Amino acid sequence: MTEDEALEALCLDPLALLDVPAEDFVGVAAAAGFRSVSLWVQSPQPDYPARCRVESGAMAHRIGRSLKENGLGVRNLEVFDLTPQTDVSLFRPALELGAELGAAGATAIFLHNDDPRRIDKFVALCRLAAEYGLRINAEFISYRSLSSLDEAVELVRAADQPNAGIVLDLLHHVRAGGTIEQVRSLDPPLVGHAQICDGPATIRPEDRAFESGSNRLLPGEGAFPVRAFVGALPPTSVGVELPSKSAAFEGLTPLERARRMMQAARRVLTTGEATAAVGG
Numbered sequence: 001m002t003e004d005e006a007l008e009a010l011c012l013d014p015l016a017l018l019d020v021p022a023e024d025f026v027g028v029a030a031a032a033g034f035r036s037v038s039l040w041v042q043s044p045q046p047d048y049p050a051r052c053r054v055e056s057g058a059m060a061h062r063i064g065r066s067l068k069e070n071g072l073g074v075r076n077l078e079v080f081d082l083t084p085q086t087d088v089s090l091f092r093p094a095l096e097l098g099a100e101l102g103a104a105g106a107t108a109i110f111l112h113n114d115d116p117r118r119i120d121k122f123v124a125l126c127r128l129a130a131e132y133g134l135r136i137n138a139e140f141i142s143y144r145s146l147s148s149l150d151e152a153v154e155l156v157r158a159a160d161q162p163n164a165g166i167v168l169d170l171l172h173h174v175r176a177g178g179t180i181e182q183v184r185s186l187d188p189p190l191v192g193h194a195q196i197c198d199g200p201a202t203i204r205p206e207d208r209a210f211e212s213g214s215n216r217l218l219p220g221e222g223a224f225p226v227r228a229f230v231g232a233l234p235p236t237s238v239g240v241e242l243p244s245k246s247a248a249f250e251g252l253t254p255l256e257r258a259r260r261m262m263q264a265a266r267r268v269l270t271t272g273e274a275t276a277a278v279g280g
Helices: 003-009 022-031 058-070 088-102 118-132 150-159 170-173 180-184 205-214 226-234 254-272
Strands: 011-012 035-040 073-081 106-108 135-141 164-168 191-194 238-240
Touching: 003 011, 003 135, 003 226, 003 254, 011 254, 022 035, 022 058, 022 088, 058 088, 073 088, 073 191, 088 118, 088 170, 106 118, 106 180, 106 191, 118 135, 135 150, 135 191, 150 164, 164 170, 170 191, 170 205, 180 205, 180 226, 226 254, 238 254
Parallel strands: 011 035, 011 238, 035 073, 073 106, 106 135, 135 164, 164 191, 191 238
Antiparallel strands: none
């Protein structure tokens, strides 16, 4: 992806603003300079606290109007956890809502390890999403059973669905020991969405879950090769993703968080960085 393509592709992913009412999220993203957003339409756990979850009905209508008024597109829907007990048909309302708001795809995750029916569940979700013109992108998480880029690609190929792809989060790629060359060699249609942040070169394995969900660094403030990673991607949306609890956001308002993310991402993509934690 070229620098110009990358700058246009920057997308505000909702993890940094889960505490912001859904009806304010789009306006904050637009004010910070983002041209697209991902929307939180499905919590991975029923009791997961997320004020920014989009609900159908009047709220969805107001958010759709805000998207149009601000000229923002919807890239990705979050987040669909596939467990051994998942009834995929229950995801229909969230997928339908996302499609009505103009989304391109949705993220599937696998928080429960050792699921022998993982491919079956993924195929079922892909087929349901296809009814709404959506693709389903599997996200690997470095401390879960689907833990690497190779495993995610293998899953998608085994599923053999025309609307299946992957979400490629730089954090998990680094922590899984992935390389930039792996990203560069991907079949371009596989990549449905990417995510960037930063972090130290290494951490203890037992700290990975906390880092992922509670304390990432802004692009350019750690050792990740953010610019090289984005440059190795095919054209796709690039979500900037930091949890709202991250130390980088201490004392900041939601708009200040979003602006800091945009400014950091633009600075790294236009000026590069001095260090790199991923080889290749």
